[in-house]
Amino acid sequence: MFRNLFLAALVAALCAGLVTSAFQAWRVTPLIFAAEAFEGGGEAVHTHEAATPAPGQDAATTMPAHDHGEEEWMPQDGFERTAFTLFSNILAAAGYALIIGAVSVLFALPITFANGILWGLGGFAAFTLAPALGLPPGMPGMPVADTLARQVWWFGAALSTGAALVLVAKVRAPWALAVAVALVLLPQLIAAPQAPDDPTGVPPRMTAEFVAAVIYNGALFWVVLGLAFGRMADHLAARSAAVPNGARA
Template sequence: MIRNLFAAALFAALAAGLLTAAIQHFRVTPLILHAETFEGEGGHSHAEGTAEHSHDDAAATTEAEPEEWAPQDGFERTAYTTLATVLAAAGFALVIGAVSMFANIPITFANGLLWGAAGFIAFSLAPAYGLAPELPGMPAAEVFPRQLWWAGTALATGGALLLLAKTRASWAIALAVALIVIPHIIGAPVAPDEPSAVPAHLATEFAAVTLGTSAVFWALLGAIFGRLNDLFAARSATTPLGATA
């Protein structure tokens, strides 16, 4: 059973990851590239002499410090993005596979979309309520506090959904509601109040497209995972004990 679950998770991750990477290439990446054209544009005003001095200092600093590596636009960037998407899909698939096994709630084609919806709510929608997807050039809080809040929100929301899947008792519903609400009462780290050259409509479109792409990813992952799990389980059931599948 574990071998079948592991194989189904990896194949589902590969399929969902590649399909999602294709959507990202045509819908998400162009928005990121557009936002990158606004990087470096500040909203501060300076006196002429001060501005000239600051630009000289910035140029000297740029010459002294080596630039961080980044993939080149085009095929290299697309390849790295696709690889990252597939690896993330594999990680998420293994997580929900492990939860399925320990909770004794099999992932099937019949409930695959429900697993996908739960993953989307826990890992995308709930964290995005406090930390909306951000474009390059937008002000953001420190990375570690954001990661910590995101992980806590995902775990709390996922735990609430799992609790509701196991029981509908009144105490379980109350606890689930508390788990979902508490991270948002605590609040996500607040971004610094700094000007950004990124247009508001571009940021809004990016958040919507990112969440939409995430919803498609989770629907694909849940449905494909469930279908493969059914196929592998049926094949194991028809294979005689000790025979090579």
């Protein structure tokens, strides 16, 4: 069973990584390039990095914080940057696939092609939508809050929302629904760390387009991951059932 889950996770990660990388190249990366043109355009120099530390939804935009007084290595535009983005997306997808696989085993909630989209939507809600309500995706050149504070709040929002979804899936009772609603609302009631109110040259329209593109990218990533994982899990389960005990596959 564990071997099948691992193989299903790898195949799902490959599918989700390829699809989300294609979407990023089409919609997200051009916006990043456009925003980078505004960096250093004003008098103030900002320390910056992507404001949503969820690589599955925004791997192409996750950059280490830096200031412009130091030189640091970054992949060159073109093939090198595309290759690193693809690799990071697949790696992130593998990590998320293993997480939902572990949740499936731990709480006895099977992943199949029939419910794969529900797993994908659950992952999107926990790891993309809930954190984005407090920490919307940020573009290069925009001021951001303290990194550790953002990571702690993001992790809390994802964990709380994920726990709410698992509770609803396992317990069919009114009290469970009430607790789940409370868990979803809890991180939103705790104020997310706010970015300093520093000036930025990035136009508001571009920022809105970027946030929308990243959230759409997260939805696409998770739906593909859930469906691919479920389809591969079904295939491997049927294959294992067809092989007699002790026989070679």
